[in-house]
Amino acid sequence: MRAFKNLREFLQLLDAEKQLLRISEEVSLEPDLAAAGRAITQLSETSPAIHFNRIKGYNNAQVVLNVHGSWTNQAFMLGMEKDAPLREQFFEFVRRYEQFPGEMERQNSAPWQEVVVDKNVNLFDLMPLFRFNRGDGGFYIDKACIVSCDPDDWNNEDVETVGIYRLQVKGKNRLGIQLVPVHDIAIHLDHAEQQGKDLPIAIAVSNEPIISVAASMSVLYGQSKYKMAAVLQGKPYPVVRTGNGLDVPWGSEYVLEGRILARQREPEGPFGEFPGQYSGGHSYPVVEIDRVSHCKDPIYEALYLGVPWTEMDYMCAVNTCAPMYVQLKKDIPEIVAVSAIFTLGFIVIVSTKRRYGGFAKAVGLRVMTTPHGLGYAKIVIVVDETIDPFDMKQVMWAVSTKVNPAGDVTILPNLCIDLLDPASEPPGITHRMIIDATTPVWPDRRGSFGPELDSPQQTDEWRKKLSAMLKELQK
């Protein structure tokens, strides 16, 4: 387990481990940066982060992309071996998640306080903002941690929330914010707007990697993301209070302080979103930035978002699986593992023991009623406890040989789903499906399942021996 104090320290580790590509040629903001962000995730599941330090139109700007964009970088973030299998990363993440809550550690000052701009703020001067996809309505900040608190419960640090919401930079200090009712910040804005008051927010840009993972997790209202980050990194999470009274990470490169303007909505979008298509236009709230603080020679971190898989699919993988697993396991201890790594869990794969016939279908139904499952889990595949749900070769073998569509496919009509599911009709309403790919057990006597093949004696010993020899050979 390892805690990184800031993005720079994590980049140093990636550099030392040959997981950071430094691009020293001069690049254009468009289309070079987005193209590189797309291309790096097409190469492999072990792709490095990429860092640019010569950006056309800027004297000194730096951009880093794909910091979370591989299982290798995720393993380093968790302080694990670089080749730690996804299944091991999942169980380690679950182990830490179950320690919640950790502690916040309050500091009086931070490196991001070094440079302050509180007059004539121009975000385009301060950050090398660029277009991600050609149909985007403008220039977006898409990987920032946005902090807000409930104006009706201002001194309660547990309802202070940290989330990642896309921000369209519409003016020098004016942003659009995609804020939908399921986000905790929507509760805060609702209370501020009932009072007719602006909602203070802080936007922390370019952070050490664990807070981005915590910020993009589905947790219960009142579960502090900083206290979640603390258990995930195994150390109290350091924060500093901003001038507008919010806690932000000690290690951020930039901190923007501003307000969501009360009772205003304005056209925003479209934006290329996580299901691999554009979001369409909406009228969303508007933010005005009053003050920007940043480190000297700041690094700007962004995330290319495209048709899966891109960086977001890695960043929002294990952190989506873990809460769902813990919630399910509480009611159904037979559950062995949960994979919700595809498109934020529109498909969920669960491996489970079965107490009796029909049990797997009941597990599938329960997945759909977890907090995250209510908006995702459109298709649930249930497999035997011997199948690793993170290994698609095993899952497809189970679906290929265990499923008889006559009785193993259950369709539930007209349930809820995230509005961004493009197949939903009307948006937000969809049928859902459970695929029971488990071996039937009594009293379910369907099929003619005989004994399954197992591995020859001593296969485990040989695997360890051959793996060590292979590593030696490849040194």
Next chain:
Amino acid sequence: MSRSEDTKGLVCPRCRSEAIEVLTNSPVKGVWTIYSCKTCIYAWRSTEPEENTNPDKYPESFQLKAEDLAKFPRIPTIPALRRS
């Protein structure tokens, strides 16, 4: 290219409005200018590929009409003011 404040003759690639303003110029003088449409809030950089800067090359599927903006869903709903 010099530092630009001039929008004469510019048309929004997305909605074809002529109400265009200079949003900002590059910190290194003369490299690029960002323009913004006052009607639909689309913004583009002068150095982007033509698909994003030229109204005749802008992809049809992303084009907008000014009247479409009023049809955008307003999210989240604005609550009633509390009575003090």
